[in-house]
Amino acid sequence: MQLLLVSLIPGMDLPSQHQNPTQAMVRNCGYIIRVSAHVFFLISKCIYVCLRSACSMDQGSCGCCLIQQKVNMIKMYFNMTLAKLEKEYLQTKQSLCNIEASRTAFSVALFDDVTFQCYGPFTLNTNIIYKHVFLNLGDSYSVDTGIFTVPHSGVYTIAITIYSDAGSSGRLLAACASLQVNGQVVSQSREQNRDDQEDSATVVLVLQLMAGDKVAVNLPEGCFLCEYNSFFNTFSAFLLYATE
Structure with missing residues (x-):
């Protein structure tokens, strides 16, 4: 036809x-x-x-x-x-x-180099700056600050994965991170013990955000994240639909 x-x-x-x-x-x-x-x-x-x-x-x-x-x-x-x-x-x-x-999506990882290296620990809560960019459609994620600035009001899917390795058994493992919107904690994952040498966690949320909101992943004081041979620590988000 x-x-x-x-x-x-x-x-x-x-x-x-x-x-x-x-x-x-x-x-x-x-x-x-x-x-x-x-x-x-x-x-x-x-x-x-x-x-x-x-x-x-x-x-x-x-x-x-x-x-x-x-x-x-x-x-x-x-x-x-x-x-x-x-x-x-x-x-x-x-x-x-x-x-x-309004197409918006990004996915980033902690380091460009996947040889073994860790981020932290720090004496203060610190925003994690992810340097390896898989995708940054709309250029709303900043590799300089680690902040995703919401370009359009709408409903977004946001996901973070974390991984840490204490280096050897018996040492303190502190795998933790929090997802923050405008400096306020929305969700977090925390694993601190001497029983596990390594551990990982994933957080996935669906949030309604407003244009201009600042979304970031924060590393709490004393925690550290590690990577080797792969991209274990990631931060991703995409727009499901706009509401403006």
């Missing part, structure tokens, strides 16, 4: 392999609206030219004036429908633009 429409209506095109199909649909919809309006105008003009002379000669018997009235009614209905379609087309196009503009 789509191929048939493309062949019947010059100007329409099928989305290529690398083209957004939604954008192609919106563009083709607008083109069909314009073509339909032009075709109806030509049909109405032809009917009007053919019937005008006959109606002026014999209005009582040929009934062409009634036909002309029907054509005018259809034309009025078509214009109303066309205006509604054009309005919906513009709204759809705007919605698509808004969706593309």
